Amino acid sequence: MFFYNMNGWCFTISFNKINKQDRKNNLSSFFSQGKRKGDKIFHGLVISTACYTLLMIVLVIFSVGNGSKDVFQKEGFFNFLTGTDWNSVEGRESYGALPYIVGTLISSALAIAIGVPISLGIAIFLSEMAPAKISLPLSLIIELLAAVPSIIYGLWALFVFRFWVRDLIEQPLYNMFGGSIPFFAQTPFGLDVFTAGIVLAVMIIPIVSSISREIIKAVPNSQREASYSLGATRWETVRIAIFPYAKSGLLGAAILGLGRAIGETILVTMIIGNTVGAAAIPMSLFSQSQTLASLIANEFNEASSSLQLSALIGLGAVLLIMTMGINIGARLLVSRMVKVSAGARE
Amino acid sequence: MYIDKAYVSIIKNRYGLTIDEAIHDCLLKMESSKKDNNHDQGSYKISIRNLNVWFGTKQILKNINLDIKPNAATAIIGPSGCGKTTLIRCLNRMHEMTPGAAAKGCVLIDHRDIYYKTVDPVIIKRRIGMVFQKPNPFPTMSVFDNVAAGLKLNGVKDKRLIKDIVEESLKDAALWDEVKHELDKPGIGLSGGQQQRLCIARALAMQPEILLMDEPTSALDPIASSKIEELIHGLKKDLTIITVTHNMLQAARVADFTAFMYMGELIEYGSTNQIFKNPQKELTERYISGKFG
């Protein structure tokens, strides 16, 4: 028989059973209590931490917006985007972000133009060509390299790599084409937008290739078998069986690399030459330049006026808009591609 | 606590229990349905009344009315998709944990409606044990910890008591001899049949009065299955066992009572002997003789 209590189940009373039944009774009375506040508290806890995520985004947008409103008020948003001044002298302050937008775009474009094909080549090598004895340790090494902090890339680029680039690539190109093609028309020096692009490429290769490799590995074997059974060569299999299937994922990986390249600060600031103002618009591959992120890092601590600080935060706002735009655009693009290819796959 | 005086005396006299408005409606239903059949109301462990269950917009169970006797094994048989699993998952309120699931009706356990609005579903589950189709011991726990999991996590702290209960449950589940020297080994290191008995021991450790088993042997080989069937024979003296099974012959071997379901409805229910030797409904007869299913 059961006695009833407010919460539902209650304790039993039994009249004529021994030992085992007694224990049963004790336990059942124990089990029937328990107000379950624990669950409510836990639920509240996880909801509040989830809200914190939303709070952080709001904080980011608000801080950047608030910090930059001074310069936008003074210059006007559009003028700020297209201006090329960078004058912090009192009384003649004027700030424009265009050179740095250009610098960012050029260096990042170089980075993905060089980095993404190489990453794809590596990914294909690791998943399709190499035997397990090579591919496993190699992929492990590449994944570990993805964790190397960018300051170390910067250090290496500043003291070692720039000389390689200058002597092996830039000097010959200048000697050959310096007079004729404006691209190569500046005395190469090693610290310029070209080197920045290459080092950015080297930096994004581990990440993009790791992700690409996982995506390519995820293509079902049945696709490969279908292609090989028709007599296709390995490259043709990659072209007709793997790429179409993995297209959206690979695009996502490339965009991830792009996001990293655009936002990279310390590496770029060490090797791009750090010019300001109109001189920062690179006229040739070997020009010194500046990106949005690198200028912020350079001048933030020595900003001489609150307007200059606001201008730097304004650069941050531009960078934020670019990054969020790429992020959201990529999601839309990738989800559309997934829908199309998923339909085809059914 | 609100007490309706008029009903207190009626129910108090009939069942000798205190009451609140929780069983008010259901008892009324029981009174009214009593006129329709001549069941002996007092001796049922579980009474299901007008149970209708949906999954999204699809209705899975239609108006189930069933009475389960205590200290006996009841089998629920029927072809795939007839709602057997849903039915027993309603008995310990597991069904509604799936998103989109809804259940209406009364399930009375010892004359208490477990679907009444003040009843806490988690506390119900502590009193009813469940064994699943695929054995699911906790992967990061040893054999001992697996059996003790329900006790420990619900707050029982007495170490000696836990040790006693674990040993007893493993003995009841006919697993003690095989694992008594390896209680520290991980639970997933056992064979399939042993894992299932481990899950049974885990459920038994909570000292339930009712044990629900959802196709407990369908994932096991014949030898392991027969061990579990022996187990059910032994356990049913103290427990009310309800098994869902795909295997009619198993139902015939193991159960005292059998319920046949088809497409969400209870077609026929009676003692196993009667169902298999002398089915009343044609559908039952066709299923039993293997004409479909």
Place this chain on the structure above:
Amino acid sequence: MHKEIPRQNSNNNQKIQDIMSKRYYRRKLVDKLASTFAIACVLAAIIPLGSILLEVIKNGASAIGIQLLTQPPGAIGSGLEDSGGIAPAIQGTLIVVGLASAIGVPIGILTGIYLSEFASGAGLFSTAVRLFNDILTGLPSVVIGIVGYVTIVVAVGSFSVLAGAFSLSIIMIPIVVRITEETLNVVPNSIREAGYSLGISKWKITLFILLKSAKSGVLTGIVLAISRIAGETAPLIMTILGTSLFFSSFTTPIDALPLRIWRLASQPYDTAHSQGWGAALLLIVIVLISSLVLRLLVHRKGFRVEALHV
């Protein structure tokens, strides 16, 4: 006796075979070129990356010593650079990263639990949380430094440990959330059902059973997030400023390894550069060893790498 069935269209068949064999050599050539290209890519990546490790070890090993690890930096230009070290930077990194983790790890794990166990797939709130979490993972660290500056530095009145830890926690949280959610999703539902059927409360199931099953994945994620923020430079530039002094309080500037490396590299002295390489070696050892050790010790079944590379 077998009856020969004459092949239909034997003319067409012969034509196709001819075409296919003519093109075969060209296709093989293309395939060989592609393979060569892939190998060339691997070399093109290995050479610079290998050079980085080599240079760091070569230049840094000579600089590492007791002095480097325990002395504060000498004053610049005083000729005393030789006698300095990077000890405040080491201490600073430990403190700032530790504080950031203390904030970031619990919040990250709980939010990951929310997304995996509590969120309904399509609800507005949970979709928003996932979306914003993904956006946060892609934000440039320099912007996060700005946020740290505007919120904490301005509020506290000076560059401070708090600001640095706050900024780093903003970077850390989305990583931990993503990984916790992914590893909890991999835990099979049958475990949850077993727990529920025993009448165990949801929070106990989540913390004591599910998290234990997902332990290795979550731990990997935490270690990777920590090594990521230990190497971040940009947010520190504008939040902790850097100094040559040891830790004094949570509301004053402090130094950190990446920052110190940058400052040392910017100086014109060879000894400073050498110290920079030493600090770089230290940093890389910390980052790589923790990643490597964790990966070798821990099973990664069903664990997507994408979640890690943020």
